[in-house]
Amino acid sequence: MNSEVQKTDTSRSKHSKPKLIWLNISVFSLTSAIAFIGVPLWGYFVGFDATHWIVTLLCIGYCGMSITAGYHRLWSHKAYETNRWIKLFYAIGGAFAVQNSALHWASDHRIHHRHVDDNDRDPYSAKRGFWYSHIGWMLREYQASRYTDYSNVKDLQRDPIVMWQHRNYLWLTLTVNFGLPIFIGFLHGDVIGMLLTAGFLRLVISHHTTFFINSLAHVWGKQPYSDRNTARDNGFLALLTYGEGYHNFHHHFQNDYRNGIRWWHFDPTKWLIKVLSWLKLAKNLKRSDETKIEMARAEMLLNQTRKKVMHFSLPNKDELLDSLKHEYEVYCAKLAEYYSVKREWVLAQKKQLSDNCDAQSVEIKHKYQQIKALVAQHKENWLNYNKQLKLALA
Numbered sequence: 001m002n003s004e005v006q007k008t009d010t011s012r013s014k015h016s017k018p019k020l021i022w023l024n025i026s027v028f029s030l031t032s033a034i035a036f037i038g039v040p041l042w043g044y045f046v047g048f049d050a051t052h053w054i055v056t057l058l059c060i061g062y063c064g065m066s067i068t069a070g071y072h073r074l075w076s077h078k079a080y081e082t083n084r085w086i087k088l089f090y091a092i093g094g095a096f097a098v099q100n101s102a103l104h105w106a107s108d109h110r111i112h113h114r115h116v117d118d119n120d121r122d123p124y125s126a127k128r129g130f131w132y133s134h135i136g137w138m139l140r141e142y143q144a145s146r147y148t149d150y151s152n153v154k155d156l157q158r159d160p161i162v163m164w165q166h167r168n169y170l171w172l173t174l175t176v177n178f179g180l181p182i183f184i185g186f187l188h189g190d191v192i193g194m195l196l197t198a199g200f201l202r203l204v205i206s207h208h209t210t211f212f213i214n215s216l217a218h219v220w221g222k223q224p225y226s227d228r229n230t231a232r233d234n235g236f237l238a239l240l241t242y243g244e245g246y247h248n249f250h251h252h253f254q255n256d257y258r259n260g261i262r263w264w265h266f267d268p269t270k271w272l273i274k275v276l277s278w279l280k281l282a283k284n285l286k287r288s289d290e291t292k293i294e295m296a297r298a299e300m301l302l303n304q305t306r307k308k309v310m311h312f313s314l315p316n317k318d319e320l321l322d323s324l325k326h327e328y329e330v331y332c333a334k335l336a337e338y339y340s341v342k343r344e345w346v347l348a349q350k351k352q353l354s355d356n357c358d359a360q361s362v363e364i365k366h367k368y369q370q371i372k373a374l375v376a377q378h379k380e381n382w383l384n385y386n387k388q389l390k391l392a393l394a
């Protein structure tokens with residue numbers, strides 16, 4: 001970003017309020033008014049049937065997943081690769097979601113990750129308050145250079161689908177937002193009813209569920225991986241945001257195609273990408289190193305317990321801190337050993353050496369099973385140690 005432009009933006013924002021963006025204000029106000037007034041009135045006087053709601057839900061899913069799997073994980077973070085047809089599907093869905101072009105969205109999002117919580121540079125800094133991070137940042141021309149400077153998305157400028165969508169964003173957005181509900185409504189015999197539900201209500205719900213990731217996911221939830229920024233993990237929010245509620249993990253391991261890393265974590269975006277890869281429609285799915293993930297958790301717990309110990313004036317404080325550090329180092333060393341043996345075992349399996357008759361394979365398998373049990377024990381010891389220490393201090 002041009003530093004002169006940035007400096008001007010920053011100083012301007014400190015002295016006077018930036019220009020209002022009337023287009024955004026009108027879109028948010030009108031769509032909300034129609035959804036909250038028009039939908040109940042039409043429902044009362046005319047009524048809706050199951051088709052209206054099924055189509056609306058499908059459209060909400062299409063918009064949401066185009067943003068999470070397309071705009072976010074594919075284009076902003078390059079967490080996987082896919083073909084031009086899937087990209088086209090996301091590009092149309094992104095225009096349907098009315099969240100600006102993929103190029104602009106990804107540029108903003110990369111700035112958000114790079115300068116998270118920096119009130120002058122993070123486009124939707126949570127430290128500027130809930131309203132600002134949820135919607136306020138789109139109502140005025142804060143950091144005006146964001147609207148013209150796309151130097152942080154040069155890779156996307158080489159993507160013909162991204163650039164096609166960027167150039168044709170306005171007509172594409174109008175066509176899909178009015179055309180699709182009107183066409184389905186025409187087939188169903190209720191154009192206005194479908195426009196109200198699958199058009200306006202769908203758009204308002206889709207907008208605010210995405211906006212929750214910038215607002216709620218930075219204030220509500222746990223921080224198991226890092227407290228260096230405000231991002232939180234929140235399972236409930238993941239239900240509304242197609243898996244993006246695991247935001248603390250995401251900020252720490254942003255190129256991972258998953259946000260919810262456990263199999264039971266509700267992350268439909270991760271499942272969609274996985275299914276696409278099984279169908280050979282996606283490849284090079286990036287996963288963070290498991291050792292780094294577990295070590296980040298251990299370090300976070302170490303910091304939390306350390307803070308607790310530091311809070312009290314104890315005569316044996318140094319001793320406790322040394323012992324805590326020692327327990328942490330023992331666990332981390334065992335973790336590193338475990339993942340190294342696991343890698344060996346995975347490699348042996350890939351080379352088809354896992355045959356029971358193969359002596360080398362049997363040895364690696366045995367070593368892996370032993371260390372797996374051992375690291376589980378070490379993990380339990382580490383968690384218990386922290387729990388006991390915190391209880392003793394409570």
Ligand SMILES: [Zn+2]
Binds near residue numbers: 214251
């Ligand atoms: Zn964030």
Ligand SMILES: [Zn+2]
Binds near residue numbers: 109113254
């Ligand atoms: Zn992200």
